[in-house]
Amino acid sequence: MTTEETRAELLEALAALGRAHPNWRLGQALSNLAMAAGRLDAGGVWDLEDDEALAAARRLLGSRGEGTAASAFQGTSAVE
Numbered sequence: 682m683t684t685e686e687t688r689a690e691l692l693e694a695l696a697a698l699g700r701a702h703p704n705w706r707l708g709q710a711l712s713n714l715a716m717a718a719g720r721l722d723a724g725g726v727w728d729l730e731d732d733e734a735l736a737a738a739r740r741l742l743g744s745r746g747e748g749t750a751a752s753a754f755q756g757t758s759a760v761e
Contacts, residue, residue, distance in 0.1 A: 687731045694738035701742060717741055 698710050705713065715725035717737035722728075 684731075687735060691731050691735045691738065694735055694742065697742055698738055713741065714738055 695707075695710060698714075699705070699707075702710070711726050711729075711734075714734045714737045715721075715729045717740055718725075718729055718733040720726070720729050720733075
């Protein structure tokens, strides 16, 4: 299910991933989110729910040691 809050957090997470991985194009970032969420099939990006993508983005950001970026998605709103 998609809520405005989840979508806003996901867009913030995509921006943080873009800063953490400036060499990723947007399509690559979306594909990487789908794969990190366990959606490995060809339609993985299409079927990816916003809450799954947000959880995957949090994991990817956390695995890079992006403490400030990852904490921004733990229920608080932070501007970087």
